[in-house]
Amino acid sequence: MKKTFLILFVFTFCNQITFAQKETTIVTLKNDDKAPVINKNIYGHFAEHLGRCIYGGFFVGDTSKIPNTKGVRNDIIAALKDLKIPNLRWPGGCFADTYHWKDGIGPQEQRPTIVNKWWGGVTEDNSFGTHDFLNMCELLETEPYLSGNVGSGTVQELADWVQYTNFSGKSPMSDLRKKNGRTEPWKVKFWGIGNEAWGCGGNMTAEYYAGEYRKFATFMSDWENTGGITRIASGSNSGDYNWTEVLMKNIPLNMLGGIGVHHYAVINWNKKGDGVDFTEEQYFKTMQSALKMEELVTKHGAIMDKYDPEKKVAMLVDEWGGWYEVEKGTNPGFLYQQNTMRDAVLAGATLNIFNNHADRVRMANLAQCVNVLQAVILTDKAKMITTPTYHVMKIYAVHQDAKLLPVSFQSPLYTVNGETLPAVSASASKDKNGAIHISLVNVDAKNKNKIEIDVKDLGVKNFTGTIITSAKLQDYNSFDTPNKIVPTAFKGFENKKGKLEITIPPFSVVVLEGK
Template sequence: MKKALLITFLITICSQVNFAQGGVTVVTVKNNADAPIINKNIYGHFAEHLGRSIYGGFFVGDTSKIPNTKGVRNDIIKALKELKIPNLRWPGGCFADTYHWKDGIGPQPERPTIVNKWWGGTTEDNSFGTHDFLNMCELLGAEPYLSGNVGSGTVQELADWVQYTNFSGKSPMSDLRKKNGRKEPWKVKFWGIGNEAWGCGGNMTAEYYANEYRKYATFMSDWENTGGITRIASGSNSADYNWTEVLMKNIPINMLGGLGVHHYAVIDWGKKGDGVNFTEDGYFHTMQSALKMEELVTKHSAIMDKYDPEKKVAMIVDEWGAWYEVEQGTNPGFLYQQNTMRDAVLAGATLNIFNNHADRVRMANLAQCVNVLQAVILTDKAKMITTPTYHVMKLYSVHQDAKLLPISFQSPLYTFNGETLPAISASASKDKNGAVHISLVNVDAKNKNKIEIDVNDLGVKNFTGTIITSAKLQDYNSFDTPNKIVPTVFKGFENKKGKLEITIPPFSVVVLEGK
C-alpha cells in the first residue's frame, strides 16, 4: 500500500481512501503557537423543563427524603462537579418561548401553575424558577446560560430579567430581587435571545428573526458584567446555511456574541430507532448522522468567516446529541432513553470535532443533562446512575481551557453494506502544566485499528492511558448494574523512540496522557 499523504483532520472526514486490513494509521501531533485554546464551555450541558429533567431529576423539593440542598439533589450536584460542568442552559429548548420568568419567583405557594404544552401536556407548579436555577449553578460552579422568551414574550420582559439577575444598584427589578431574598446579583453572562425561532420559537423567517434579535438585543443592557453580556442568536437547524447567512449579514457584529447551531444524530425523524435494541445498521447510520457535525461546523464557519473574519462571534452548538425512540413504557413526551456504548462513541467523536474547531466553536450544550435524550445522569426515585456519555465527558474534561495541538492523519474507513465512514476520530491538547492529552475514538463496530502517533515534537515521554469500552455496542449502565461501563486502564500501546504504537479496540474511546 502506498504511503498516504498526511492531511488535516478536517479533510479526513471526507476521505475516500481505504486502508488494507492490518494497516497502520500514522498520526502527527504538533505544537503550534498560533493554535487556539479549547474553550471549556464546549463541555456545557442543557436542562430543559422536559419530562423528568427538572422535576424528578435535578429538583426533588426541600421536603424530600432524598438528600438535597434547597430541593436540588446532592448526588447530582456531586456528579456534575466531578464532571467539571462549565455551563448549564435553561429553561429550554422549546419550553423557553412559553416561559414567563416572573411566574417562577417569589414565595413558592403563590406562584401560578403552567401547562407544558411542548412536552407531555403536564402541569408544572413553577416551584423551580430563576433563584433555584441560578443558586444551583453557584453550587455547581457553572456559568448559567439563560434562554429568553422571544416567541410569546416581550422585549420589556427579557430586559427586566437581565436587570433582575445582574443589576446591583437600585432599580425596580433589583429591588424585587432583594425582596425575594437575594441581595447580590448573579451576574449572568450568557443570554439566548429565543430558541429555534425557525420552528417552535415562532416559525419565523431568518429575515424576520434577524430584526427581532436586533430589537431585543438593543434593550438588554448590562453595565456591571466584565466585558458585558454575551447575546446569543437562535441559530440554524442543522444544514440550514441560509439562516446563518441572513443572520450574519443583517445583525451587526457588535450586537452578536454567539450564533447557535442545533444538530441531533437521528437515523430518520419518522422512525428514530431504539436506544438499546439496535443492529449494526442502526449504529452505522446514527454515527453517519453524528459525524455530519464536521461538515456542518465547517460550512457554517465558512459563512461566518465572510462577515466576521476576526472570529469575534462564537459558534454555539447549544443542542447536540443522539435522539432515539423513548424507552418502552415511558411517556412519549418525556424523551427518556437509555445510553449505550454507541452514545459513548458518538460523544467522543463529536467532542473531537468541537476541539479541532476551537477557533470558532466556543460553547456547546449536550442535550440533555438528566433523564432526557443523551443524558449523562439517569434517576429512578432515590437511585442515580451515570451513563457512558458521562464517563466520556469526564475523561475529556482534560481538554477544557487547554491549548489545541493540531493533529493530522488520514483515517482508515469503517465499511458497512457498501457505505463508509472515517473509522478514527482524534484531537489533542496541552494544558497549562504542560501535560499532553490525546483523545482517540474507534468508530468501527467490528475491527480494531492500529495507530502510530509521532510525539517527538511535544516534549513529553511518559504516557498513560484510559479506555471506555465494553463487550457489546448495546451494553449500558442500569440501576441494577450501574458500573457495567466505566473507564479502565488502557495498556494497548507502546512508546518506541517517540512514537506511540496503539491498538484501539472496536467501538472504544481512549485518552492518552503524556507528561
Template structure:
C-alpha cells in the same frame, strides 16, 4: 495547519473505491509548531429543560424530600456534575423557553401560578423551580448559567426586566423585587440566548424576520452580556448567511447551531435494541457535525473574519425512541456504547474547530435524550456519555495541538466512515493529552502517533465493552466505566496504540 481529521470525518458515507490492501493505515502526526488556540471549557456545557424528568424528579426533588438535597436539588447530582467540571448550564429550554414567563417562577412557591407544558407531555408546570432555584443551583455547582430568553411568546420588556432582575446591583424596580424575594446581590449572568429555534418551535420565523427581532431584543438587554442568537437547524446554511449579513457584529456574541445524531426523524429506532446498520447511520449523522461546523464557520468568516462571534452548538446528542412504557413527551432514553461514540467523536470535532466553536451544550443533563445522569427514585446512575465527558475534561482550557489524521475506513455494506477520530492538547502544566475513538463495530485499530516530542511516559484510561448495546442500568450501575489502558507503547517519539472496537481512550503524555 490543515487538520486532515476535518477532511475525513465529514459525516458523509463514501462508496467503496479501493480494496482493503490499498486503504491508508492509521497514522496521526502532531504539529506542535502551529499557531496556538485554546479549547474553550464552555464546549463542555450542558442543558436542562423543563422536559420530562430533567428538572422535576431529576435535578429537583424539593427540600422536603427524603433524598439528600440542597435547597431541593439532589446532592448526588451536584456531586456528579462537579466531578465533570461542567462550565455552563443552559435553562429553561429549548422549546419550553419560548413559553416560559420568568415572573411566574419567583416569590413564594405556594403563590406561583401554574401553566401547561404544551411542548412536552401536556403536564402541569407548577413553577416551583424558577430563577432563584436555578441560579442558586449554578452557584452550588460552580458553573455559569446560560439563560434562554422568551422571544416567541414574550415581550422585549419581559426579557429586559429579567436581565435587570438577575444582574443589576443598583436601585431599580426589578432589583428591589429581587431583594424582596430574598436575594440581595445580583447573580451577574453573562450568557443569554435571544430565543430558541426561531425557525421552528420558537415562532416559525423567516431568518430575515428573526434578524430584525433579534436586533430589537438585543438593543434593550443592557449590560456587558454575551448574547447568543437563535441559529440554524443543522444544514440550513441560508439561516446563518441571513443572520450574519443582517445583525451588526457589535450586537452579536454567539450564533447557535442545533444538530442531533438521528437515524431517521420518522423512525428513530430503539436506544438499546439497535442493529449495526442503525449504529452506522447514527455515526454517519454524528460525523456530519464536522461538515456542519466547517460550512457554517465558512459563512461566518465572510462577515466576521476575525472570528469575534462564537459558533455555539447549544443542542447536540443522540435522539432515539423513548423507552417502552414511558411518556412519549418526556424523551427518556437509555445510554449505550453508541452514545459514548457520539460523545467522543463530537467533542473531538469541537476541539479541532475550537477557533470558532467556543461553546456547546449536550442535550440533556438528566433523564432526557443523551443524558449524563439517569435517576429512578433515590437511585442514580452515570451513563457512558458521562464517563466520556469525565475522561475528556482534561482538554478544558488547554492549548490545542493541531494533528493530521490518516484513518482506515469503517465499512458497512457499500458505505464507509473514518474509523479513527482524534484530538490533542497541552494543559497549563505542560502535560499533553490525546483523545482517540475507534467507531468500527467489529475491528480493532492500531494507530501510530508521531508526537514530535521527547515524552518519557504514557498512561491513560479506556471505555469499552463487549457489545455496542451495553449500558449501565439501575441493577448494574457500574457495568460500564473507564479502566486503566495498557494498549499504548511509547518509543523514540512514536506512540503505538491498539484500540479495541467501539472504544474511547484518553492518554496522558509526559
C-alpha cells in the same frame, strides 16, 4: 429539534483528514503557536423543563427524603461537579419561548401554573424558577446560560430579567430580587435571545428573526458588569446555511456574541430506532448522522468567516446528541432513553470535532443533562447512575482550556452495506502544565485499529491511558448494574523511541496522557 438529512463529510482547518485503507493509521500532532485554546464551554450541558430533567431529576423539593440542598439533589450536584461542567443552559429548548420568568419567583405557593404544551402536556407549577436555577449553578460552580422568551414574550420582559439577575444598584427589578431574598446579583453572562426561532420559537423567517434579535438585543443592557453580557442568536436547524448567512449579514457584529447551531444524530425522524435494541446497521446510520457535525461546523464557520474574519462571534452548538425512540412504557413526551456504548462513541467523536474547530466553536451543550435524550445522569426515585456519555465527558475534561494540538491523519474506513465512514476520530491538546492529552475514538463496530503517533518533539516521555469500552455495543449502565461501563486503565500501547504504537479495540474511546 428538527429533521435532518445525511450528507458526506467535509474537512477543514486543523482536522485535515482523508480516508484510506491501511494497516496502521499514522497520526501527526503539530505544536502550533497560532492554534486556539479549546474553550472549556464546549463541554457545556442543557437542562430543559422536559420530562424528568428538572422535576424528579435535578429538583425533588426540600421536603424530599432524598438528600438535597434547597430541593436540588446532592448526588447530582456532586456528580456534575466531578464532571467539571462549565455551563448549564436553561429553561429550554422549546419550553423557553413559553416561559415567563416572573411566574417562577416569589413564594412557591403563590406561583401560577401553566401547561407544558411542548413536552407531555403536563402541569408546570413553576416551583423551580430563576432563584432555584441560579443558586443551583452556584452550587455547581458553573456559568448559567439563560434562554430568553422571544416567541411569546416581550422586549420589556427579557430586559427586566437581565436587570433582575445582574443589577446591583437600585431599580425596580433589583428591588424585587432583594424582596425575594437575594441581595447580590448573580451576574449572568450568557443570554440566548429565543430558541429555534425557525420552528417552535415562532416559525420565523431568518430575515424576520434578525430584526427581532436586533430589537431585543438593543434593550438588553448590562452596563455595570465588566465585559457585559454575551447575547446569543437562535441559530440554524442543522444544515440551514441560509439562516446563518442572513443573521451574519443583517445583525451588527457588536450586537452579536454568538450564533447557535442545533444538530441531533438521528437514524430517521419517523422511525428513530430503539435506544438499546439496535443493529449494527442502525449504529452505522446513527454515526453517519453524528459525524455530519464536521460538515456543519465547517460550512457554517465558512459563512461566519465572510462577515467576521477575526472570529469574534462564537459558534455555539447549544443542542447536540443522539435521539432515539423513548424507552418502552415511558411517556413519549418525556424523551427518556437509555445510554449505551453507541452514545459513548458518538460523544467522543463529536467532542473531537468541536476540539478541532476551537477557533470558532466556543460553546456546546449536550442534550440533555438528566433523564432526557443523551443524558449523563439517570435517576429512579432515590437511585442515580452515570452513563457511558458521562464517563466520556469526564475523561475528556482534560481538554478544557488547553491549547489545541492540530491533528492530521488518513483514517481507515468503516464499511457497512457498501457505505463507509472514517473509523478513527482524534483530537489533542496541551494543558497549562505542559501535559499532552490525545483523544482517540474507534468508530468501527467490529475491527480494532492500529495507530502510530510520533511524540518525540512534544517534550513528554511517560504516557498513561484510559479507555471506555465494553463487550457489546448495546451494553449500558442500569440501576442494577450501575458500573458495567466505567473508565479503566488502557494498556494497549507502547512507546518505542518516541513513537506511540496503539491498538484501539472496536467501538471504544481512549484518552492518553503524556507528561
